[in-house]
Amino acid sequence: xxxxxxxxxxxxxxxxxxxxxxxxxxxxxxxxxxxxxxxxxxxxxxxxxxxxxxxxxxxxxxxxxxxxxxxxxxxxxxxxxxxxxxxxxxxxxxxxxxxxxxxx
Amino acid sequence: xxxxxxxxxxxxxxxxxxxxxxxxxxxxxxxxxxxxxxxxxxxxxxxxxxxxxxxxxxxxxxxxxxxxxxxxxxxxxxxxxxxxxxxxxxxxxxxxxxxxxxxxxxxxxxxxxxxxxxxxxxxxxxxxxxxxxxxxxxxxxxxxxxxxxxxxxxxxxxxxxxxxxxxxxxxxxxxxxxxxxxxxxxxxxxxxxxxxxxxxxxxxxxxxxxxxxxxxxxxxxxxxxxxxxxxxxxxxxxxxxxxxxxxxxxxxxxxxxxxxxxxxxxxxxxxxxxxxxxxxxxxxxxxxxxxxxxxxxxxxxxxxxxxxxxxxxxxxxxxxxxxxxxxxxxxxxxxxxxxxxxxxxxxxxxxxxxxxxxxxxxxxxxxxxxxxxxxxxxxxxxxxxxxxxxxxxxxxxxxxxxxxxxxxxxxxxxxxxxxxxxxxxxxxxxxxxxxxxxxxxxxxxxxxxxxxxxxxxxxxxxxxxxxxxxxxxxxxxxxxxxxxxxxxxxxxxxxxxxxxxxxxxxxxxxxxxxxxxxxxxxxxxxxxxxxxxxxxxxxxxxxxxxxxxxxxxx
Numbered sequence: 001x002x003x004x005x006x007x008x009x010x011x012x013x014x015x016x017x018x019x020x021x022x023x024x025x026x027x028x029x030x031x032x033x034x035x036x037x038x039x040x041x042x043x044x045x046x047x048x049x050x051x052x053x054x055x056x057x058x059x060x061x062x063x064x065x066x067x068x069x070x071x072x073x074x075x076x077x078x079x080x081x082x083x084x085x086x087x088x089x090x091x092x093x094x095x096x097x098x099x100x101x102x103x104x
Numbered sequence: 105x106x107x108x109x110x111x112x113x114x115x116x117x118x119x120x121x122x123x124x125x126x127x128x129x130x131x132x133x134x135x136x137x138x139x140x141x142x143x144x145x146x147x148x149x150x151x152x153x154x155x156x157x158x159x160x161x162x163x164x165x166x167x168x169x170x171x172x173x174x175x176x177x178x179x180x181x182x183x184x185x186x187x188x189x190x191x192x193x194x195x196x197x198x199x200x201x202x203x204x205x206x207x208x209x210x211x212x213x214x215x216x217x218x219x220x221x222x223x224x225x226x227x228x229x230x231x232x233x234x235x236x237x238x239x240x241x242x243x244x245x246x247x248x249x250x251x252x253x254x255x256x257x258x259x260x261x262x263x264x265x266x267x268x269x270x271x272x273x274x275x276x277x278x279x280x281x282x283x284x285x286x287x288x289x290x291x292x293x294x295x296x297x298x299x300x301x302x303x304x305x306x307x308x309x310x311x312x313x314x315x316x317x318x319x320x321x322x323x324x325x326x327x328x329x330x331x332x333x334x335x336x337x338x339x340x341x342x343x344x345x346x347x348x349x350x351x352x353x354x355x356x357x358x359x360x361x362x363x364x365x366x367x368x369x370x371x372x373x374x375x376x377x378x379x380x381x382x383x384x385x386x387x388x389x390x391x392x393x394x395x396x397x398x399x400x401x402x403x404x405x406x407x408x409x410x411x412x413x414x415x416x417x418x419x420x421x422x423x424x425x426x427x428x429x430x431x432x433x434x435x436x437x438x439x440x441x442x443x444x445x446x447x448x449x450x451x452x453x454x455x456x457x458x459x460x461x462x463x464x465x466x467x468x469x470x471x472x473x474x475x476x477x478x479x480x481x482x483x484x485x486x487x488x489x490x491x492x493x494x495x496x497x498x499x500x501x502x503x504x505x506x507x508x509x510x511x512x513x514x515x516x517x518x519x520x521x522x523x524x525x526x527x528x529x530x531x532x533x534x535x536x537x538x539x540x541x542x543x544x545x546x547x548x549x550x551x552x553x554x555x556x557x558x559x560x561x562x563x564x565x566x567x568x569x570x571x572x573x574x575x576x577x578x579x580x581x582x583x584x585x586x587x588x589x590x591x592x593x594x595x596x597x598x599x600x601x602x603x604x605x606x607x608x609x610x611x612x613x614x615x616x617x618x619x620x621x622x623x624x625x626x627x628x629x630x631x632x633x634x635x636x637x638x639x640x641x642x643x644x645x646x647x648x649x650x651x652x653x654x655x656x657x658x
Contacts, residue, residue, distance in 0.1 A: 054532075060594050068617075084528045085594040086339045086569035093618075093625035 004047040004058055008066035012040045012073045013100055020099035023091045030080040030088060034095040037075035049080035061085050065092045074099070116289025123291055124314070126151040133315055138267040139299070140317045145175045148315060150183045152291050153255050157187055159208070160253035160281050163199065164192040164240070164444065165215060165328050165483060166395075166416040167274040171295045171319035172257035177201040188212070190251050192240055192277055192444075193483075194219050195326070203232045212251055213481060214238050220478035227479065227549050237479075237555055239487040241448040244277070247284035256285035256292045259323040260316075262303055263296040267310035270303040273417035273425065273440035274325060278308065280445040286312035297322040304437035327419035327652050329395045331369040333635045339526060339569050342618065342628035344370035347459065347524060348379050350572045350621050351565055352388045355501040355520060359391040361451045361488045363460025367524045369399040371459070376406035376634040378627075393451040393488075396421040396432065396440075398651065402634035402644045404431055413450055414442040415484070420655075424648035444484075451488040456501035457520035458488040462557060463529065464540050467585045467597060469560025469575060471523055472542040479549065482557050489558040491519040505564060508576040518576065521558065524567040527593030534595035536588065560584075566591055570598075571617040578614060590615045 020034045037044050043066040047058055065071060069092075076095070083091070112118070127133055132140055132148050140148050153159065153176075161176070162169040176184075177198045187208035194200065194216040202208040203226055212235035216223050226232040238246070247253065258281055261272035271278050285292050293315045294308075348371060351357065362368040375389055385408055392412045394400065398421060403409050412432055417425070417440055425432045425440045434440050451458065462471035473480050495502075495517070502517030509518045525535045542554035549555075566573045566588060573587040583605075590606035592598030609615045618625060635641045638655045 057594055060599060064594075068619075084339075084526065084532065086526050086528065087337070089569065089593075090339055090342055090625055090628060094628070097624060097626045 002049050002052045004049065004055055005045070006047075006059055006062050007042050007044045008063050009041055010043040010066040010072040011070040013070045013096065015073060016099050016101060020095045022095035022098060025079050025081055027081050028083055028087065030078055030083040030091060032091050032095040033077045034099045035075045035077070037073050040073040043071040043074050043076065045076045045078065047078045047080060049078075051080065051082045057085060061088050065089060069093065069096055071096055120289045120291065123152040123154070127315075137265060138310070138313065138315050139265070140315050142317055142320060145172070145317050146179055148293070148317075149176055149179050152293075153179075153184050153187070155185050155187075157254040158251065159187050159189055160247070160256040160285065161189060161191045161199065162256065162258040162277060162281055163195055164277050164416065165195070165217065166325050167259050167276055168196055168324045169257050169259040169295055170196055170198070170324045171317075171321075172259075172293065173198040176257065177205060177207065179207060181206040188235075190243070190247065190253060192243060193217065194223060196324075200226070209233060210235060212236055212238065212243065212246070214240050214243050215481035215483040216479055220480045223479045224477050224548070234549065234551070237481045239448075239482055240277070240444055240484045241452065241487045244280040244445050247280060252288045252290070253281070253285045254290050256281050256290060258282060258292065258294045260294045260296045260308070262298045262300045263294060263316040264300055264303050267313040267316055268303055268306045269294055269296070269308040269313060269316075270300070270305060271307040273422050273442060275307060275442045276416040277444045279443060282308050282312050293317070295319040295323060304439060305435045307441070325419055327655075329364055329397050329418045330420070330651065330655055331366055331397070331399055332638050332655055333369070333373055333399060333633055333640065334637045336366050336370045336373070336630065336633060338628050338630060340367055340370040341374070341630065341632055342623070342625065343367060343524060343526070343567055343569055344374045345378055345623050345628060345632075346572055346618060346621055347371055347522065347567050348374060348384070348388075349382065349623065350616055351520065351522060351567070352379070353382060353384055355456070355504050357388050357457045357501050357520065359455050359499070360389065360457040360459070361393045361455050362397070363458070363485060363488070365461045367461050368459055369397065370633070372397060372399040372403055373633040373635055375403040375408045377632050379408075380406065393447050393455055396425055398638070398641050398649055399635070401641050401649060404428060405644050406634070413447050414440065415444040415447040416442045419652050420650040423650065424645045427648055448484055448487050451484065452490070452492050453495055455488070455519070456499050457522065459522040459524055460485055460489060461525055462523055463535065464537050464542075465523065465525065465535055465566070465588070466537060466540050466560070467588055468581075469563040469566070469584065469588060470540060470556045471558045471563070472540045472554070472556050474542045474545045474555045476541050476544060479545065479555070481555070485557050489521045490562045491521065495519070505576060508574070509564075518564065520564045521562045522565045522567060523558065523563055527568050527570065527595050527598060534597070536592035536595045536597045538597055568593060571615055571620070574614050577612070583609065583614070587614055
């Protein structure tokens with residue numbers, strides 16, 4: 001198990017009342033919990049992953065997500081069981097869309 | 105004046121006569137008819153096959169003349185040796201035994217699949233000489249040109265006493281093999297699953313067949329085209345949504361072929377749901393060159409599909425196909441007639457799109473399924489996945505693609521050749537690479553060319569989880585390279601993209617992300633699949649689809 005922490009600047013997301021939960025902790029998959037954060041232009045991410053040694057890839061995936069989506073003002077907790085970048089990106093997009101209630 | 109060439113002009117026929125006489129002298133057939141007792145098959149093979157012969161062993165990715173293959177491998181290498189094998193697929197252990205036991209030393213083929221690693225080892229030990237790796241259609245073509253078999257060993261469902269053959273739904277390669285062999289002085293031997301007084305229909309007439317043998321058990325058929333919907337992932341659903349909305353709908357693709365795999369199975373299962381919601385029923389996917397994929401059942405039942413011509417059949421689909429004779433090509437007896445050569449021709453000339461997957465793709469768009477230590481070959485993909493310069497008839501999809509590629513005054517159209525891949529395979533192996541393993545494999549094989557499955561200049565679109573790259577609209581090799589890097593995700597070559605250039609390509613619509621296509625990622629769930637299990641497929645078929653036991657878990 002490896003723990004990683006990142007934060008990226010991002011355009012503020014529409015604040016929502018409820019956190020969003022997406023995905024499941026299963027082989028090749030991951031669970032994402034998206035909560036309101038403190039700084040409105042920061043996306044703060046905490047990752048627990050079963051696959052060690054992919055910090056650079058995580059940084060690139062989260063960085064691209066924060067650049068492409070309005071994800072500022074969020075705190076994202078990830079439990080990963082070896083998901084590919086494709087699955088991570090899809091889950092992040094799903095969680096954010098869920099959090100904002102359909103506004104993209 | 106030149107003197108007439110002193111040669112005999114019917115040596116093939118005379119040679120054939122001597123082979124048949126040798127068999128007759130052993131009491132095999134001749135005036136006793138064409139039926140050979142199963143315990144004398146080795147005697148027959150040793151009587152009619154000569155050292156140095158070119159032998160076609162029928163076997164492709166589905167049905168296999170497995171009994172004849174095992175029998176040939178059990179022949180004496182003292183009697184039979186230096187055979188040159190021509191066959192679609194090297195799939196069975198006995199196919200490789202021929203080379204390991206010293207009966208054969210040369211091979212021309214299309215695909216090796218599960219035997220790819222053993223084959224690579226034999227090549228490295230120089231115990232096998234590979235003539236070439238072909239597409240199916242290309243190999244069939246050479247059967248009628250410079251690789252005509254002396255002896256063909258084929259598989260049929262049933263024979264009658266005269267030697268007429270019924271091939272059943274898995275007709276596949278048999279007509280091409282038999283025609284080339286029987287009309288050029290060759291010998292045709294068929295293993296059959298049963299002997300019948302009256303055949304349901306005659307697929308091969310008796311005078312093209314020399315011997316039949318009742319095999320101890322029915323010929324093996326691999327259920328190669330069955331994909332369990334339970335294994336389709338949400339990333340595959342997302343990619344299928346992109347393909348349907350960004351390619352199928354935009355070009356109005358009605359005539360197409362799908363490769364094997366879960367990516368295209370996902371598309372088939374989104375037709376009755378996502379594509380129907382987009383109003384695409386009747387506008388896309390009406391005519392197919394395709395094996396009877398069980399995952400196509402929901403689209404057929406939903407009225408999407410008008411016609412399907414098949415290369416071969418698929419285990420468990422026979423009753424469903426018979427009951428849907430408006431859609432599938434079936435005989436007067438009710439059972440399907442497949443034909444690989446004709447279906448490949450349809451895929452080459454009459455389809456507007458091929459969409460399939462690959463294991464590796466380089467920055468020029470060349471793709472390969474060859475990886476180090478395995479010689480796998482191509483099958484039909486390079487034929488389906490190429491833009492045929494011999495095509496002349498127009499269609500809206502073909503014209504639109506042609507104008508994108510060659511400008512508004514184009515004098516020709518363009519086939520859509522779509523590669524659909526996730527950027528990483530299992531164990532985080534990147535699909536997008538700077539150099540294909542095929543180049544290293546070429547060196548280890550001593551081959552003239554690297555085994556590239558689909559050439560980059562034939563590829564029109566690449567679909568990954570990151571988006572769609574339209575290579576037709578690229579105007580320079582640099583743009584093409586950046587378009588590929590721009591959908592290569594977080595692979596090393598994807599991370600090495602020129603970000604400004606990729607954004608420019610996106611502004612011009614050459615690269616499109618899911619959000620550019622108006623795709624809500626929350627819809628990309630398995631709930632969008634018309635069937636989520638094999639049991640769902642059985643239900644869609646009204647109980648007509650009978651999946652093989654390994655796909656039944658209820």
